[in-house]
Amino acid sequence: MTTLQTTNKRHVVVVVGGGTAGLAVAAALLRRQPDLDVAVIEPSEDHYYQPGWTLVGGGDMTAAQTQRREAEVMPQKAVWIKDAVTSFQPAENRLTLAGGGTLEYRFLVVAVGLQIDWDAIEGLPETLGKNGVTSNYRYDLAPYTHQLTESFDGGEALFTQPAMPIKCAGAPQKALYLSADTFQRRGVKANIGFYNQGGAMFSVPAYAKALDKIIAGYGATPYFKHDLIAVDGDQRTATFRTEDGTVTRHFDLLHVVPPQSAPDFIKTSPLAGAAGWVSVDKHRLRHTRYDNVFALGDCTDTPNAKTMAAARRQFPVVVAGLLQALGHTSEAAEYDGYGACPLTTEHGKVMLAEFRYGGEVMASFPLDPRVPRRTYWALKRYFFPWLYWNVMLKGRDWSWPEHKPRPRLTAQPA
Template identity: 55%
Template sequence: MPANTSHHQILIVGAGAAGIATAASLLARDATLDIALIDPADTHYYQPGWTLVGAGVFKPESTARSMASVIPAKARWIKAAVSSFDPVHNRVVLNDGQIIGYEQLVVCPGLKLDWDAIDGLNQSLGSHGVTSNYRHDLAPYTWELTQRLKQGTALFTQPPMPIKCAGAPQKAMYLACDHWRRSARLSQVCTEFHNAAGVLFGVADYVPALMEYVRKYAIDLRFGSRLVAVDGPRQQATFARTLADGSSETTIRAFDMLHVVPPQAAPDFIRQSPLADAAGWIDVDPGTLRHRQFSNVHGLGDASSTSNAKTAAAARKQAPVVANNVLVALKRAPRLAQYDGYGSCPLTVERGKIVLAEFTYGGKLAPSFPRWLLDGRRPTRLAWWLKATALPQLYWNGMLKGREWLARPASTTDAAHNG
């Protein structure tokens, strides 16, 4: 074997929520497995917490831990970036030229936040009232702007789907509006929600409760409105809207605060690889999460082609399915597990209350609790407690440790008929 080549039984690309949870679930099933994770980052983030950082509820440092501290002890961490995949020969090439071979490959690198897709945005972020909870270093600025704004115009944006946590753009807005309401200045702030989509939320059952807050906060909903440019020094945002006849019109809105969610896509090294489908996502079966072309490759998390909501809750359910099915491929487990498309979006409609959206493929409701205890279609304090207190603990001490609390795969099929 050449000096710049190594080999592992299971190779995982990406040490975010999906990658570490999959490694931990595999090792919980079989501690003798040879597993390596590839990720260049020094820090691992609990991204669902950034909404609450932006509302002054969490401290930013509570959402970050060193990568070394969360990688499972029995797994090897390869601190590098992948440049290309060679699934025909069961290997990946790193950006330093090193070649890593594998028996089984799990791909979960997350997605790309395309800040450059909006003209002038990168130069404006973090100043001139331009912020985003989609970056760890900017979420505190969201809270600073929210506190500082006494009167004026606040714009919140949502790009075309798919994006990670489709509810996050409006979560930031509701929490800011709630602060202004509690500070008796809501009537002095004009709030607009520029949503490139045509609906407030993709699962209709949760829309009525959200609309109550839209009315309560007097939010101006602007559907089909897509942010295309930002002029920070002038505090102006340009939006494009497609008209019925197919033509496009642009409008310029002045702002005092602008919360931006950037367009999102699969990372370039995924889109340009043999693993990608026509849209650039990792081309996997939506149930088994096995690659449609390469049987020893699995994909999960935000970069996969599955139609579920791209949330940490989805990765929490996907990781045990992939762990099981990798062991099936290694002939160490008998039956394939199936992922049902579960995703969850705790919609923070005010400080202390959440509409807990839980659903599977096709927008079918999938509540984790009986309705008498917690009706996710209504704002509840119990759902807030889950978001602010229970779920971070579930993440750090459960999901990343291979403890599959509320996440064991339920539906299985005979591997002999799916191989």
């Protein structure tokens, strides 16, 4: 691995983002073409297995188990540029770096994830990590969630969910279920409320009905069309916008999931679509205006769930498209919108919700996917982390045929 702090060079493939999707693409490209000139732009020194933070909040993993050094997971044959991108000039096949340099490319892969808009909720940044306010969406706060649930002695426990899209749409209620299960096991009485900006427990009706029963089983109350807009940590109050105005609720414990959006430098770039996300064909993951630009993961405008499972299904499609465009293969592939959400309904059980575009249920196992199972908990707790570090980040394709990208009948022009 070559590490560059600044550069004015040109690379054949430039991957912007050294997170899940970006590293999977870079590793897979170099696995197929070891001599290919691939650069990865990533400023961070640390890499996180973010799906594990729900389990950290529940006390079922430690934060340290979700963290590794970026150098440990960066593909050895990649050029690592420790910098951040500030702007794109796709008409010139060029981008600008925060360090002041520019970089040219033949092909660009954008995999920068999304940004969490903590400041969008008045008073939230000042009270996070104290006054009973927490969020599993931050590495340093997930342990505080566990601390709060273990020390909770009764009262009002509020859990929020913002407008979609967000990364892992099931994570807000995962935090609720694990906390509620902990309260029950400890014999603590709690008034639990799920304040959801949306109108249902889940976007896929088949799973939503099953989750209605699960949340009711905990005696928790869902409040739909309730959007958190302000938090007063000292007074322990949360204010929500509803269709009829605003309401304020007292809390003893508040788990917040803030609004999320495309990163600001994406919103203002020529790559963005109307909603600010990178605009790509939802099947080919190729940009709608710039044919040598691909994008995947949470930063795109594809109408799928923003999950690790989606990125796992997307990266072979991008790799196939790049190799075809480079003339290394005549194969191409399509993404069908596959996503999955392992919903931790209690300590020791998971509902494995799998689906694709159109809300169509896609079950990998010959079992009713709406039923929480201990087997799926084992997948979530043990197998998926292993898969992440040892398979996905190494650029290896998922081995099951139904989870491989579907070949196109005819090759697409480069």
